[in-house]
Each structure stands twice: as structure tokens, then as C-alpha cells.
Amino acid sequence: MAALTIATGTGNWFSALALGVTLLKCLLIPTYxxxxxxxxxxxxxxxxxxxxxxxxxxxxxxxxxxxxxxxxxxxxxxxxxxxxxxxxxxxxxxxxxxSSRTLLFQRFSVIFMDVLFVYAVRLKLKFLDPNNIPKASMTSGLVQQFQHTVLPSVTPLATLICTLIAILPSIFCLWFKPQGPRGFLRCLTLCALSSFMFGWHVHEKAILLAILPMSLLSVGKAGDASIFLILTTTGHYSLFPLLFTAPELPIKILLMLLFTIYSISSLKTLFRKEKPLFNWMETFYLLGLGPLEVCCEFVFPFTSWKVKYPFIPLLLTSVYCAVGITYAWFKLYVSVLIDSAIGKTKKQ
Incomplete structure (x- = not known):
């Protein structure tokens, strides 16, 4: 309880961090x-x-x-x-x-919108503070908490980046009161992944917003390790089309293989006393990335479809990766709900 209060409490660390990032951005205004x-x-x-x-x-x-x-x-x-x-x-x-005035506008517009984003995050953190949860009945407490804390926090965020649909799953999970800082982090990871899936950002690189916090969770539980490996493998592979020149091909394949093999072997060793990290369906899906890469990079360029349908490799990659990321989102969502329910039962 104390750790959660520290992570979400009313200390000055959040304001200091937000101010420091803002000042850093101001210093970088005249740069590249x-x-x-x-x-x-x-x-x-x-x-x-x-x-x-x-x-x-x-x-x-x-x-x-x-x-x-x-x-x-x-x-x-x-x-x-x-x-x-x-x-x-x-x-x-x-x-x-x-022009200098154009540059100033571009920089300051980003900084200003970040301030609104920070404000929304700050209000969401207050929602996670157990001291702010009403002692009324469960139903009336949730309605009151949503009106006074959750709604003001998600409204500016949703208005800015159209992610109300993405935020709602994480809010629903927060209603179950996540257990400790780890539960808090899992909800934030779910929020980041939901945001990516439902339109917070159309860039493939935004998947890193979910992969990074999930990497912290992966060493704690075998279930989280499984979700992390599926998410990171699929997410990293989805970035391959961004590196499309011939010299980059062996580099990106080698780097991904090294990282993926190391991650899987390390987490399997860490959870060797538990059940396998992947079931047969997950194993089959991840292994399918190999034939997909061979088809897109080495077979398709030599077919007659290359000129008439040049988008097919990108289409196949996007659809295949979308399946994996959606599966990881669903698995994380279910695990958050189950763990919250178990924690609540144990507490009672």
C-alpha cells in the first residue's frame, strides 16, 4: 500500500519530472x-x-x-x-x-500539448491513490470516482489524440484496484497497448511504448514473460518494413534473432520450474514469422506480382503482426482482471 502511494502519491517528484522534461524540450528548440x-x-x-x-x-x-x-x-x-x-x-x-517563427510554433505547440497530457496523467495517478477512493458502496463509489477523477483525466487526453476507446479498458481494470506497484505498471502497459491498437498513434514505432514497460514485468511472472515474448517478437518484426534497403536486411534479421533468442532462453531459464512459456498455438505463430520473412524478402521479389501488387509484402506483414499484438493485448487484459480478482479474494 505504501509503495503504491509512493508511485502515485502527491509528492513533488511528478511535477519535478514534468518540469524537467519541459525545460529540456525548451533547450532543444533551436536544434536539429x-x-x-x-x-x-x-x-x-x-x-x-x-x-x-x-x-x-x-x-x-x-x-x-x-x-x-x-x-x-x-x-x-x-x-x-x-x-x-x-x-x-x-x-x-x-x-x-x-523560418524561425515557424520553428517556434512547431516546438511550442508540442510542448503545450504535452502539458495537457501531463495534466491528464496526473489526474489518473490520483485515481490510483487508495486514499482517494470513497468509502461508500462499490457502485456509488465507482460512479463518484469516475465523475470526479477519471472523466477529467481522460477527457483532455481523448480530445487531443482520440483515445477514449483505448483508455476505457485500462480504466475498467483500475476499478478492480490493482495490487501494488506491479499491478499499477500492468495497467499502464495495458493502456499503452490499447492506445496503440485503437489509434493513439499510427506509427509502428509506437509499439515500443508497450514493449518497454512489459519488459519490466516479464521477469516477475511466467504469464507476463509469455506475453512479453509474443509482444516484443511480433512488435519488433512489425518494424522491419521501416528498414527496407538491401544493406539493412541482414542487420535487422541478425539483431532480431540475437535479441529474440536471448530473451526466450533467459526467461525460460528463469521460469524453468513452471509450465512452458508457450503453448502449441503460440509456438506455431512465432515460428511462422520465419516463412513470412522468406516469402516477403526472398520469394515475392522474383514473382510477376511484384510490379502489379507491390503492397502485398507489407499487407501480409501488417495483418500477421496485428494478430499477434491483438492476442498479446487480450492475454494481458485477461491476466490483469484475473489477478485483480484473485488479489481481492485473498484480501477478503
Whole structure:
């Protein structure tokens, strides 16, 4: 109980951490920026200058608008603030346009939205504090807690990144009062994984937000180790299309094999006295990544479909990995609910 209070309590560590990250971002304002700078500048210009019917058809720039509609509206709102910084950045034909005022707007808009995100997380942490849970009946307590704490915390987050659907599973699990810091971490991992699955981020790299905390959980229980291995293997393989040049092929395969073999062997040794980490279905799925890679990288390029259907390897990879990640999400979700119920029964 004390550990959970420390992890979610009212100390100054959270504010200090948030302030430190914000100050660091301010110091990095004049430094290097990636191609995303031009990507978002173009999206600001598209949503500001063109009617809605043309947003997803405008192709003056190679960085066409390919994010979900909610994000497009988010860019539209930002564009009406951006015009007060530099109107020229909102010209669709000003490709690769950059200015000091444009840079400041791009940096400060991210920092400002992060502040709202931090505020939402802070309120969610208060919800996890046992001292804040009402002593009323279970039903009325949950309704009151949702109205006064959960709803204010998820509303700005959902408004910003359209993840209310993704947050709801973790909130549901939190109602069962996770047991200690480990239960708290599992709920956050579930939240990150749910967010990835239901549209918090369309980049494949965002799967790391769930893999990293899951790696901490993997050494505690065999069930968590199994979920971690499925998630990390599938998640890492899903990043392969981002490294698409020939010289990168042996490097990415070798690195993944080394990491995967080491992770599986280490966790199997750690939980050698328990049941196997994988059942036959999970083993069959993970081994299927090998033939999939051979098919996409070594067989398909030599077929007649390469010119007419060049998207097939990416399609196969995405669908196959989606199955594994969805399975890991479901397995984690069930384990959180079961462990919470067991902990509650033991306490009673």
C-alpha cells in the first residue's frame, strides 16, 4: 500500500519530472529537426487553405495527409494559431518552407500539448491513490470516482489524440484496484497497448511504448514473460518494413534473432520450474514469422506480382503482426482482471 502511494502519491517528484522534461524540450528548440517538421507544416497548410473535400487528395507535396480524420481536425485547429506566427507556413505551395517563427510554433505547440497530457496523467495517478477512493458502496463509489477523477483525466487526453476507446479498458481494470506497484505498471502497459491498437498513434514505432514497460514485468511472472515474448517478437518484426534497403536486411534479421533468442532462453531459464512459456498455438505463430520473412524478402521479389501488387509484402506483414499484438493485448487484459480478482479474494 505504501509503495503504491509512493508511485502515485502527491509528492513533488511528478511535477519535478514534468518540469524537467519541459525545460529540456525548451533547450532543444533551436536544434536539429527531422522531416516531420515539413510533414506537419504541410498538413497545417492543407487543412487551413483547402476545403475538407480536398484534404486527403492534395498531393503537391510528397507528404500527403495520411492520418485519421480526428488528427486532421487537430491540425486544422492548430493552423488557426499558426497564422499568428507566420502566415507563409500555411501556403500549400511553399514546399520545405522554414523560418524561425515557424520553428517556434512547431516546438511550442508540442510542448503545450504535452502539458495537457501531463495534466491528464496526473489526474489518473490520483485515481490510483487508495486514499482517494470513497468509502461508500462499490457502485456509488465507482460512479463518484469516475465523475470526479477519471472523466477529467481522460477527457483532455481523448480530445487531443482520440483515445477514449483505448483508455476505457485500462480504466475498467483500475476499478478492480490493482495490487501494488506491479499491478499499477500492468495497467499502464495495458493502456499503452490499447492506445496503440485503437489509434493513439499510427506509427509502428509506437509499439515500443508497450514493449518497454512489459519488459519490466516479464521477469516477475511466467504469464507476463509469455506475453512479453509474443509482444516484443511480433512488435519488433512489425518494424522491419521501416528498414527496407538491401544493406539493412541482414542487420535487422541478425539483431532480431540475437535479441529474440536471448530473451526466450533467459526467461525460460528463469521460469524453468513452471509450465512452458508457450503453448502449441503460440509456438506455431512465432515460428511462422520465419516463412513470412522468406516469402516477403526472398520469394515475392522474383514473382510477376511484384510490379502489379507491390503492397502485398507489407499487407501480409501488417495483418500477421496485428494478430499477434491483438492476442498479446487480450492475454494481458485477461491476466490483469484475473489477478485483480484473485488479489481481492485473498484480501477478503
Amino acid at each position: 529537426h527531422s522531416t516531420d517538421f515539413e510533414v506537419h507544416r504541410n498538413w497545417l497548410a492543407i487543412t487551413h487553405s483547402l476545403p475538407i473535400s480536398q484534404w486527403y487528395y492534395e498531393a503537391t507535396s510528397e507528404w500527403t495527409l495520411d492520418y485519421p480524420p480526428f488528427f486532421a481536425w487537430f491540425e486544422y485547429i492548430l493552423s488557426h494559431v499558426a497564422k499568428y506566427f507566420d502566415q507563409e507556413m500555411l501556403n500549400v505551395h511553399n514546399l520545405n518552407y522554414s
